[in-house]
Amino acid sequence: MTSTLPALELPEIEARGPLLERICPDLVEVHRQYVEIVRKIQHAGREKKGDEENLPFLREQRREIGNRLKQLDEEVQVLGGVIAEAATGTIEFLGELDGGEVMLSWRPGDEQVGFWRPIDGQPGDRLPIPYPGSDGEVSSVSEEDETQAEDQ
Numbered sequence: 001m002t003s004t005l006p007a008l009e010l011p012e013i014e015a016r017g018p019l020l021e022r023i024c025p026d027l028v029e030v031h032r033q034y035v036e037i038v039r040k041i042q043h044a045g046r047e048k049k050g051d052e053e054n055l056p057f058l059r060e061q062r063r064e065i066g067n068r069l070k071q072l073d074e075e076v077q078v079l080g081g082v083i084a085e086a087a088t089g090t091i092e093f094l095g096e097l098d099g100g101e102v103m104l105s106w107r108p109g110d111e112q113v114g115f116w117r118p119i120d121g122q123p124g125d126r127l128p129i130p131y132p133g134s135d136g137e138v139s140s141v142s143e144e145d146e147t148q149a150e151d152q
Helices: 010-015 017-043 049-078 143-151
Strands: 081-085 090-097 100-106 115-118
Touching: 010 017, 010 090, 010 100, 017 049, 049 081, 081 100, 090 115
Parallel strands: none
Antiparallel strands: 081 090, 090 100, 100 115
């Protein structure tokens, strides 16, 4: 996977933010539609006899929605990223952290690229990037966890 991705610097990824902000809501919605249509296909015929008649229509919808997902995936690839989690709109980019290759993570609402995961980690895993002024240690505590701890 990483051999086909260009290695990008944080500013390069962050410059893509406005484009990602436009693509990702579509990605999340189309993924939701795809999951729903697959669920309908799986349940067709189980509950009512008439549902089986809808199968050709449902399968055509699944094909169309699947094609839209492929288009969105291609748009993300043109930007140098890969879809890590379609349900959340999480996109990952190949980058470097402390001299090693990592996957840098962006998701809708992120003001900056603030998360990473090891190349061999699970897509969608998000560890905070240590920025200047931090102790330099990478913590597995998310920003959400830190916010909740501060609120208590």
